[in-house]
Amino acid sequence: MADADDAVIGRRGSQPKGVARRQEILDRAIEVFRARGADGTSLRKIAEEIGVSHAALLHYFDSREQLLVAVYAHAEARRDKPAALVPGIDTMIDAATRNVEVPGLVTLYSTLLAASLESRSEVGREFFATRFERLRAELTASLRAQQAEGTVRDDVPAEHLAALIIAASDGLQIQWLLEPSVGLESTLRTLGALLRPPA
Amino acid sequence: MADADDAVIGRRGSQPKGVARRQEILDRAIEVFRARGADGTSLRKIAEEIGVSHAALLHYFDSREQLLVAVYAHAEARRDKPAALVPGIDTMIDAATRNVEVPGLVTLYSTLLAASLESRSEVGREFFATRFERLRAELTASLRAQQAEGTVRDDVPAEHLAALIIAASDGLQIQWLLEPSVGLESTLRTLGALLRPPA
Numbered sequence: 001m002a003d004a005d006d007a008v009i010g011r012r013g014s015q016p017k018g019v020a021r022r023q024e025i026l027d028r029a030i031e032v033f034r035a036r037g038a039d040g041t042s043l044r045k046i047a048e049e050i051g052v053s054h055a056a057l058l059h060y061f062d063s064r065e066q067l068l069v070a071v072y073a074h075a076e077a078r079r080d081k082p083a084a085l086v087p088g089i090d091t092m093i094d095a096a097t098r099n100v101e102v103p104g105l106v107t108l109y110s111t112l113l114a115a116s117l118e119s120r121s122e123v124g125r126e127f128f129a130t131r132f133e134r135l136r137a138e139l140t141a142s143l144r145a146q147q148a149e150g151t152v153r154d155d156v157p158a159e160h161l162a163a164l165i166i167a168a169s170d171g172l173q174i175q176w177l178l179e180p181s182v183g184l185e186s187t188l189r190t191l192g193a194l195l196r197p198p199a
Numbered sequence: 200m201a202d203a204d205d206a207v208i209g210r211r212g213s214q215p216k217g218v219a220r221r222q223e224i225l226d227r228a229i230e231v232f233r234a235r236g237a238d239g240t241s242l243r244k245i246a247e248e249i250g251v252s253h254a255a256l257l258h259y260f261d262s263r264e265q266l267l268v269a270v271y272a273h274a275e276a277r278r279d280k281p282a283a284l285v286p287g288i289d290t291m292i293d294a295a296t297r298n299v300e301v302p303g304l305v306t307l308y309s310t311l312l313a314a315s316l317e318s319r320s321e322v323g324r325e326f327f328a329t330r331f332e333r334l335r336a337e338l339t340a341s342l343r344a345q346q347a348e349g350t351v352r353d354d355v356p357a358e359h360l361a362a363l364i365i366a367a368s369d370g371l372q373i374q375w376l377l378e379p380s381v382g383l384e385s386t387l388r389t390l391g392a393l394l395r396p397p398a
Contacts, residue, residue, distance in 0.1 A: 171366025
């Protein structure tokens with residue numbers, strides 16, 4: 001995933017030293033966002049807080065949006081991911097429950113996603129459009145295989161189920177953050193139950 | 200819904216003239232957001248664009264967040280709503296497809312929802328927590344009645360289905376805005392199919 005994201009967010013400084021410095025900046029930027037949130041923070045202020053010059057920050061990131069998208073992609077890539085799992089409702093439940101454990105990650109994701117809908121967004125719009133497309137394609141292929149083997153009901157289109165699982169996971173993380181009694185995992189397991197073929 | 204929202208967003212100026220003026224400001228503010236988006240617009244700039252003084256705006260709204268939440272509630276209330284429909288998947292499909300027809304409404308909703316997750320949010324957090332709670336309660340009651348009459352499967356908790364329908368609707372509106380081929384209405388109809396009891 002890191003390579004695809006780097007392409008989208010226009011990584012500069014491809015020499016090893018530049019890459020390492022960029023990672024360092026992102027590591028510190030994540031801490032700033034955890035502590036302060038993403039809303040209303042200028043690039044200049046972020047530079048101040050992570051202790052680099054504004055010019056240095058602009059060397060690596062063209063805009064605040066580009067930095068924020070890179071921070072999100074970096075935070076997501078940094079998390080331990082279970083390797084080689086078949087994408088499906090279980091991997092989405094796993095990702096959703098791990099997301100809400102990282103303070104600020106869902107907030108940052110939601111903030112960037114909302115900003116990507118603004119007409120002047122470029123980096124964010126491309127990042128999220130690409131991300132959703134990839135996720136939907138992976139899930140659809142996996143759900144089709146499960147439909148063929150009889151573990152997912154096959155009377156509904158796999159691509160609809162893929163879009164629904166992603167939407168439900170995104171939406172429920174927010175509902176859960178606002179009201180923890182909602183039951184993020186149990187509600188997603190109910191979606192899993194809806195996907196199974198009638199006994 | 201207007202009364203509940205007014206309580207949350209702390210309406211001032213309860214005399215008729217103040218109310219009318221406030222509505223007028225909100226009508227003009229909606230146009231500003233449609234044209235410019237909600238991101239990065241200060242209260243002073245908004246006042247300038249809608250042609251009122253900054254002080255006048257502060258008389259009606261304590262903060263930028265309060266104004267934005269009021270704009271969203273106002274835009275939502277202003278849309279024609281089908282009266283006396285039983286809440287359920289069909290009313291949610293109807294609301295979702297009408298939402299995406301109003302330019303900027305989903306963007307404003309998503310921006311405010313993301314901001315409500317920030318720790319310093321007060322107005323927005325209360326508005327959305329209350330809104331989700333009311334929607335979930337209405338949908339749950341309605342789904343329970345449908346489970347009792349046999350039109351919705353009853354082997355899964357109605358409150359999970361309610362949270363899922365809202366999450367799917369919110370999430371799919373965003374996916375659709377980024378990629379219109381996703382099929383907002385058809386995908387939500389598939390969720391409707393998942394809710395029906397096995398034939």
